[in-house]
Amino acid sequence: MRRAYFKFSWIAAALLAPQLLIIFVFFYWPSAQALYWAFTLEQPWGGGNTWVGFDNFRKVLSDPYYWGSVRVSVIYALATTVLAMTMALTLAIFVDRQLAGYKAYRVAIIWPYAVAAPAVGLAFQFVFNPGAGIFSYINTIAPGWWDLSKYPWQAVTAIVVAGAWKQVAYSFVFFLAALQSIPRSLTEAAAMDGARPLRRMIDLQLPLLTPTFFFLLVINITDSFTDSFGIVDTLTGGGPFRATDLMVYKIYTDGFRGFDYSGAAAQSIILMLLVMALTFVQFRYVERRVHYT
Amino acid sequence: MIERTPLLNLATHVILVFGLVIILVPIWLAFVAATLTLQEVNSAPVEFWPGDQLWINLQQAWAQSDFGPKFVNTLIVATGVVVGKITLACITAFALVFFNFRGRMLIFWMIFITLMLPLEVRIVPTYAVAANALTPFQTIMDWTGISWLINAVSGVEVALEWNLLNSYTGLILPLVATATGTFLYRQFFLTIPDELVEAARMDGAGPLRFLWDVLIPLSKTNIAALATIMFVYAWNQYLWPLLVVTDRAAYGMVVVQLSDLVPDQLTTGGGTPTWHLAMAATLVVMLPPIAIVILMQRWFVRGLINTDK
Secondary structure, three states: OOOOOEEEEHHHHHEEEEEEHHHHHHHHHHHHHHHHHEEEOOOOOOOOOEEOOOHHHHHHHOOHHHHHHHHHHHHHHHHHHHHHHHHHHHHHHHHHOOOHHHHHHHHHHHHHHHHEEEEHHHHHHHHHOOOOOOHHHHHHHHOOOOOOOOOOHHHHHHHHHHHHHHHHHHHHHHHHHHOOOOOOOHHHHHHHHOOHHHHHHHHHHHHHHHHHHHHHHHHHHHHHHHHOHHHHHEEEEEEEOOOOOOOOOHHHHHHHHHHHHHHHHHHHHHHHHHHHHHHHHHHHOOOOOOOOO | OOOOOOHHHHHHHHHHHHHHHHHHHHHHHHHHHHOHHHHEEEEEOOOOOOOHHHHHHHHHHHOOOOOOOOEEHHHHHHHHHHHHHHHHHHHHHHHHHHEEEEOHHHHHHHHHHHHHOHHHHHHHHHHHHHHOOOOOHHHHHHHOOOOHHHHHHOOOOOOOOOOOOOHHHHHHHHOOOHHHHHHHHHHHHHHHHHHHHHHHHHHOOHHHHHHHHHHHHHHHHHHEEEEEEEEHHHHOOOOOHHHHHOOOOHHHHHHHHHOOOOHHHHHHHHOOOOOOHHHHHHHHHHHHHHHHHHHOOOHHHHHHHHHHO
């Protein structure tokens, strides 16, 4: 608490007003609206909305397509997180050794963060393209074996690889920062006790990275639920046979292509609860700063 | 600390180079595709070495997608979002830290909770609000009977309307609210010693002068870090502009243009997919934010770590 401050006046109110107005109009109102739509059903040919209780949720939760979407979202979340974090951690630990070329390595790993999700999707659509991409080799030997637009597991693999590729840089930055904040005295003490670099990685650096690790775990999972839209939209378009219809993508298609506002709202509420739970876990249980004392 | 670890050093380089190859290969392949002709790009074994068509493909992709005005639009929106976010973050945090009033924890929490409501999960109703940004106020006035009162007193029918679709305001405004930016500024303002505030007041400075002459110069590093992150964030927006802009010729943004370039049945009409043009356009679109991240690397890393995003 500050001892010296200015008295509350119209100035403070004027400074707070813009942000409050914007979050009211674009955050709280739409969220309330989603809640309203989720519990009501729009009557055909006008006539307003009627209260239907949990019917929309019941309909969504008994829809096999919805569970398919949940399933693939979970697979996507776990697979991208594991892939991206393993890669980021390995690279960060070795970049942290600061050998020759350390700065060049660092830049080369960081820049993919700046690539827009739809651009990643489009680039990977080319890379995985059966006729022109990397797997065109396989298709010259065994024609038709690789085709994203035909085989669900291949499409899921493609979005996972693309999603993980995009996430690596973010985790890398955090791992590297955490590694560099490990006090030199600790490393030196370990070295004096005879611990060689590899031993220090396993017994010193990895344990000290645990808080960062859990922080990134939650952030990566949350991001994979919300940020996947661009990749799916340009890489697979949700197909084939809805195999890559992630939750966000399904909300979008149900709401804007199917005009099923109530169904989309019910799905939004479920996703919102999921994101809230993850954010809560992140702030309540996950301490991201590394403590040494 | 001097250690001789030649084997481990070699292994380190091998692992790092291997990692780099994994990271660079997709973009390298996209780049190579952008340098080939239509026939070459669709010939079966993938080409790993660039051809000589890069400039021609870039020109054609540029003209085909009409990138000129779209780059201007994207730049306007990105700048608007960056300036808006930093200004809002700064003034909100300033009011929360340097003024004493009841309910400031409440306001802090209200801003905090927006973190849990990313655009993607409230996309349909947010779009409905963008069609008429004054809906919330209209509804509240209808409910509370104010509309009726105004109608009865003055005979004016209250019908507030502010359509944000197909406008820069609509592209920028919903994106400028920033919980993370506000926290970052709040953290920074909390480290300002009380003595500085007292000295400023003793010299007769009001709150606004204190903000402008003392705090903003002190927060230059914050501004640089936030601006880098926010620029990349704004440039790469996809879902929101995809919905808000239906008049792509006038208000289209470059990243959204990518959705038209997916070479599928729709765009090629069953013909040969024009991968070389799609990849050339992809390169053009992703270049500016990459340049920012590489040039402003220091600020970028700092911003990323401080804002958690």
